[in-house]
Amino acid sequence: MKEFDYKAFYNRVGAENGWDFSKVKCQSEGIGIDLYSKLVQKATGTEILLDIGTGGGEAVLSISNSVLLAVGIDNSTGMIATANKNAFAKGKTNVRFLLMDASNVDFPDSFFDLVTCRHSDFSASEVARVLIENGFFMTQQVSESDKLNVKEYFGRGQAFGISEGTLKEKYVKALQDAGFSQIQSSESTVTEYYERPEDLIFLLKHTPIIPHFGEYDDDFKILDEFIKAHTTERGIRTNSSRFMLVAKK
Numbered sequence: 039m040k041e042f043d044y045k046a047f048y049n050r051v052g053a054e055n056g057w058d059f060s061k062v063k064c065q066s067e068g069i070g071i072d073l074y075s076k077l078v079q080k081a082t083g084t085e086i087l088l089d090i091g092t093g094g095g096e097a098v099l100s101i102s103n104s105v106l107l108a109v110g111i112d113n114s115t116g117m118i119a120t121a122n123k124n125a126f127a128k129g130k131t132n133v134r135f136l137l138m139d140a141s142n143v144d145f146p147d148s149f150f151d152l153v154t155c156r157h158s159d160f161s162a163s164e165v166a167r168v169l170i171e172n173g174f175f176m177t178q179q180v181s182e183s184d185k186l187n188v189k190e191y192f193g194r195g196q197a198f199g200i201s202e203g204t205l206k207e208k209y210v211k212a213l214q215d216a217g218f219s220q221i222q223s224s225e226s227t228v229t230e231y232y233e234r235p236e237d238l239i240f241l242l243k244h245t246p247i248i249p250h251f252g253e254y255d256d257d258f259k260i261l262d263e264f265i266k267a268h269t270t271e272r273g274i275r276t277n278s279s280r281f282m283l284v285a286k287k
Contacts, residue, residue, distance in 0.1 A: 068228030085151035091158020095121030231273030
C-alpha cells in the first residue's frame, strides 16, 4: 500500500470545498468536547488569538466576537482563500487569515494571549514562543479510536492499529518539553448516525479517515457491506472520538 501524502490530500480538499461539511446530515448521541466553547469561557474580549490549522475559518469566525483580534493560519492556499471569502461574507473586521506553516510561525515572541489548534498538527516550541507568559494553548485532536468500526471493516485507516492515547501522550510530552507546566486533558466518544450513504461517502472522500478511499477496487463493496451491517433506525452508526489539551505557559 502506498504511503499517504497528507499534505497533498489537504491541499486538494482545500481547493475543492474548504472543508465545508455543512450539507452532511449527521446526528450525535452523547456529550462531546468542543475546543471553541472552551475558548469562549476563557476569553475576556481583550485577547489576541492565534488559530493554527484554521481551515476555512468557519470555527474561528464563529467566536471572533469573544476576542479583540483573531489570526488564523493554514498551510493550504485553498483553505486561506476560503477563509478570507467567509470573513468577507460575514463582515468580520477583527479577523485575519494568513498562509503560514505551523512549524514556522512568522510572528514575534510573546505576541498572542491565546493559541488554539483543532484537528491539525502543531509545533509545541513555536506555540510556546509566540504565547505570552501565563497564556493558554488549547488543542482538540482526533483520537486513535475515532470511526473504529469503519476502519475495522476496511482493515486500514487513520491511526488504525495504534494504541489509544498514543497521540495524546506525544503531545503532552512535547508541551512539557516546551515549558508548559499546567496541562489538563479530557476525552470524549459520542455515537454518530449518518442519515444517508452519500453523507458517509462525502466524509470518507474529504477526510483521511480511510487513506486513498475509492482508489482500491473493493472499497465501495466494503463500504456497502459496512452500511448494511451498521444501519439503524437513526442512520448509519459509527463513533467520533476526540481529546482536548489545555496548557498554561
